[in-house]
Amino acid sequence: MMGLLNKWMESLDYEFKILQSCTRHQSPYSSCSRCLDVCSDEAITFIDGNPYIDNEKCTECGYCIAECPVQAIEGFFPKRTVFQNQLVVTDEHPPALRELLGYYKKGITAIIGEQEKLDENWQQTISKTNEMLEKLNEAPFSIHLKKIELKEESFTRREIFSFWKNEAQSTLKQMTPAKWRFNHEELDIAKLYPKHQFIEVSVNLSKCTLCKACQKLCKKNCFQINDTSFTISAQKCSGCMLCQDICPEKAITIQERIMSATEVAHSLLIKTCKICNNNYQTLVDQSEKCVKCKKKEEFGAILS
Incomplete structure (x- = not known):
């Protein structure tokens, strides 16, 4: 059955x-x-x-x-062929780099095959993966090319799940x-490498207006703006670039970089606008005008 x-x-x-x-x-x-x-x-x-x-x-x-x-x-x-917790090289496309990183964390840390040498696609993918593993403080994939008695343990779709x-x-x-x-x-x-982050998120404090667009659209909850600080938790960032794309002031920069997981908190200051005399939040100590008044001045300068 x-x-x-x-x-x-x-x-x-x-x-x-x-x-x-x-x-x-x-x-x-x-x-x-x-x-x-x-x-x-x-x-x-x-x-x-x-x-x-x-x-x-x-x-x-x-x-x-x-x-x-x-x-x-x-x-x-x-489907991938796995034998005794080792990934078997086949004639098909090699796994994607991220897929290999996933297999590694699931305990498959060796690659075996009967070829005399790996073809270029497999070689490049494994090499790039091992470079990333080194930055993650992990041992590289070991590679063993020799005659093997292979009892196929290829995962079915149900087994892959x-x-x-x-x-x-x-x-x-x-x-x-x-x-x-x-x-x-x-x-x-x-999620598989919680001690590291794969993306570095930078914010230009002089450009940021604290509009919270990044916080509202980020599904990974990397941004948190409250009454006292602007906190960036980039560990969960997957590099979708949406925050950089939608930022109206172009104040956010996303770069691929493997590093220890860090949380950066920028303090918020309460200032009084010298034009409208209203209090406003800012990330810049030298700020003298609220965003609304500054935009009015800029718009007026364009019209004139």
Whole structure:
């Protein structure tokens, strides 16, 4: 019975889909194109600024899932062959870099194969992954190319879901299509490496007007503005760039950089505007005018 059920599940074919949580759907100012950039099959196109997947062209390589910074591409990773907790090199595309980082944290830290040497794609991907692991203070993937007695332990789609979500309560629950389909949400590498951050977030204090647009749109809750401080917690940042794209003053800069997780708090000051005499918040000690009065002056200068 179980074998028949597994075969039935393997026969199901779910198409990849881009969800409304995509930053392009969240704001017309979003510049993210990472799914498009990583798709070598040209299966992703932009229509009216939003990405769509042509499932006739899509080969379900999973690269777009791994690359999406907000896990907005619904689908599942392709089957990988694992033998005795080692990833086996195949003729297919290698896993994406982020996918490899995920496998590493799940205990698969060695790569094996019967080839004399790795092909260029596998070599480049593993090399880049090992560079990142070094910055994360982790040992690199070990590589063993030799004749092996391979008993295939290739993950089925159901088993892949179980692998990425090992806290699933029961096999029966995993077999519900609405549940085992969604392993795209499990590859948030910031959660897998909580002591490090992959993005550095900088704010130009002289430009920032404390409008809170970044705080309202950031799904990772990296920004917190209250009565006394502007706090940036970049550990959870996945680099979607939406805060940088939507900032009206262009005060936010996002850079990919692996570093120890840090939290930066900028103190807020209460000043009195020399034009309207109202109190206002600012990040700059030398500030003399509130945002409203400053904008009026700038607008007047443009008209004159």
